Amino acid sequence: MSCSAEPLELDRAGASPVQPLRVPLETPRTSAPLGPPCATAVAAPGPGKKERTLSVFPAWCLKTLMTPLKKTNALIAQMGITFLNAYVPSALCCPSRASILTGKYPHNHHVVNNTLEGNCSSKLWQKIQEPYTFPALLKSMCGYQTFFAGKYLNEYGAEDAGGVGHVPPGWSFWYALEKNSKYYNYTLSVNGKARRHGENYSVDYLTDVLANMSLDFLEYKSNFEPFFMMISTPAPHSPWTPAPQYTKSFQNVSAPRNSNFNIHGKNKHWLIRQAKTPMTNSSIQFLDDAYRKRWQTLLSVDDLVEKLVKKLELNGELDNTYIFYTSDNGFHTGQFSLPIDKRQLYEFDIKVPLLVRGPGVKPNQTNTMLVANIDLGPTILDIAGYDLNKTQMDGMSLLPLLRGDKNVTWRSDFLVEYQGEGYNGSDPTCPGLGPGVTHCFPDCVCEDSYNNTYACVRTLSTSWDLQYCEFDDREVFVEVYNLTADPHQINNIAKTIDQEILEKMNYRLMMLQSCSGATCRTPGVFDPGYRFDPRLMFSNHGLRARRFSTQSL
Secondary structure, eight states: OOSSSSSSOOOOOOOOOTTTTTOOOOOOOOTOOOOOSEEEEEEOOOOTOOOOOEEEEOOOOOGGTTTTHHHHHIIIITTSEEEESSSSSSSSSSHHHHHHHSOOOOHHHHSSSSSSSTTTTTTHHHHTTTSHHHHHHHHHHOOOOOEEEOOOOTTTGGGGGGGGGGGTOSSSEEEEEESSOOSSSSSEEEEEEEOOOSOOHHEEEEHHHHHHHHHHHHHHHHHHSOOOEEEEEOOTTTTTTOOOGGTTTTTTTOOOOOOTTTTOOOTSOHHHHSOOOSHHHHHHHHHHHHHHHHHHHHHHHHHHHHHHHHHHHHTGGGGGEEEEEEOEEEEEEEEETOOOOOOOOHHHHEOOEEEETTTTTOOSSSSSOOEEGHHHHHHHHHHHOOGGGGGGOOSSOOOHHHHHHHSOOOOOOEEEEOOOOSSSSTTTOOGGBBBBBBEEEEOEEEEETOOOOEEEEEESSSSSSEEEEESSSSOOEEEEEEETOOOOOOOOOOOSSSSHHHHHHHHHHHHHTTTOOOGSSSSOOSSSOOOOOOOOHHHHHHHHHHHHGGGGG
């Protein structure tokens, strides 16, 4: 199927009676715009039929968190492909989710943090980016019926940005969580109308509510158009509230004790160096408890995946559907003595799981190519037959990798960028740290600051497994890691690595920070087609400087 050049209008699936504890679909307003997905499943039928896609997108799902997901592993990973080197360009919820929806790096979609001021679900985002997300194109240009359920962007529903009455363009059916992650006592936007939920497990536990809404969509959707679903569970995000039947699970589980656990982050940015080492017993107990509860919340996500796969099979649609399982960022639990959070430049925060099954995807595969969440939008549009040359997306379609095409030319690097959050005032519990820090724990270990603003080139080639990072602070601090020799990124080799490599990586970073569309896919430093012209460094330096300015918003 190829997409039409003209927008298509979809028939709306009418509401039907549902079983107890199920949430009936409501017919959306004809004027309702459509919105973005988080985790995706796309179904692609056989010859003459239209492709379908389904995505499941848990928040904060580390690679190690795949362990409790036995059903998901059996139903998606073992039946398809696991990408071993999947990353996000920004290890924070809202910028990462915006990258999924737009297929763009943060410097191109301009969502820099989780606040309205940082463009998270702001009026500007709604005006400039939302009309061009891949779900909007799927619906208007490709004739897809689209379904969203779960956490959208952290500031979605804010009164200053239209409240829950705002339904983003691109969504036929819209069940979005107001603001950030919760499990009980939350409000959903049901096609633009507020629906309040309480604390009764049988009808309010959010992961199960999302599962039931999704099953209803699959039951009552139109069978005459292809469909796209995005299901974005807050789990395993804080407050880490498991379903009652899972509160006793994993009693002996604790956070991984890798070689970077509870050690001083020497030769790193000052924010990492300020962490207290060793951590207190209470901090370790807290992070272990958080880790265990996160596993417990994922058991309900595992149930959700099983229910959806079984429903697709019952409908006779499983073999024609692509299913994607991924996350918006990683998470750290004690690495370099940082208790819990994300938003740092290291592998534990930027690496995520990515599992895909679907038509033409052989079972039990692994792939080591360097992929990023900016590739999800282009991939799903490619599956739908949309001409990717008509988009301004920075990512690449994964479809050739999913099909196992030979001699595929692929990237060897990508950009990681983050703009630190912080305030002019000091944290009242930690006045000695001075102004600018935020997300501080009781023992005055802070997870972020205004000058925790950095950009990195993450390179993975046949000869190098390297990360090069620069901070936008007074020191212009640089961190470089050779992950072949140092997979846990303990030793910063910025002062010892070959100067020529350092200069090339600096130049490549400046190029990526000013890239857009096809220029984000040019050869990396260690690719045969790479060309290094020092004369261009001066002309690009101004572009790099502007990246860190909030004026770009």
